[in-house]
Amino acid sequence: MVRLQESFIFVDLEAQDSDEVIAALAGSLFEAGSVAEGYGKAAIERERIHATGLPTRPFPIAFPHADSEGVHQSALAVAIHKTPVVFRNMADPDEELAVELVIMLANKSPEEQIETLRSLAELFGDPDKLSELRYLKREAKIVEWLKRELAL
């Protein structure tokens, strides 16, 4: 079971850098009790060593996360940026990507959530779907759309 609710969705988020985005997303998960307080810090540190930016089409996204340690309950949080934020490319950390959409997955156990992960990979590989999500603009709509598309 992956938790997703309106308080985990950030529309037109204004952030200086990837640290701020990750902190905002993890903060919302912490407030709802889904992760421990240190989850955001762990995800920020992990992002420095193992970047999670992806050169998806039509715009790049990022997929920050930390280890399952500190995850009380699996959850998804989403940020749509007012202006793009730089994340480094997972496959090639020397490359910077102007990321418009961030999906943070707090994963209690990856094996248990393989279906969610697969649905996410289908979403990442579908430019039309990513555009649709990008321009939904309202938190409630985004929650509803993601629950349907990811079969949460």
Add this chain to the structure above:
Amino acid sequence: MSKLIVVACGAGINTSTIAEDLIRERMEGEGLDVEVKRVLIADIDKYIGRMDLVVCMMKIYREFDVPQLKGMPFLIGTKAEKQVLLDEIVELIKD
């Protein structure tokens, strides 16, 4: 002894799980006796000599004596691109 496909990743639990699962499902569908294993790049030396194919989820600056494929399409490729990559894996592992 069954063949071994290693999915090499920097650290990712999430991303490499997607690739591992898609590959394993296809191998089962083909009726091939293949083990699929997620391995940290730092630990890959343990599998040299034992592995038959490496799928890399990130750029790695090494070469092995077995075929090496880029696994990123499993994460961000279209359905068709995922299919092409799975077809390629089947061809390579059958050899």
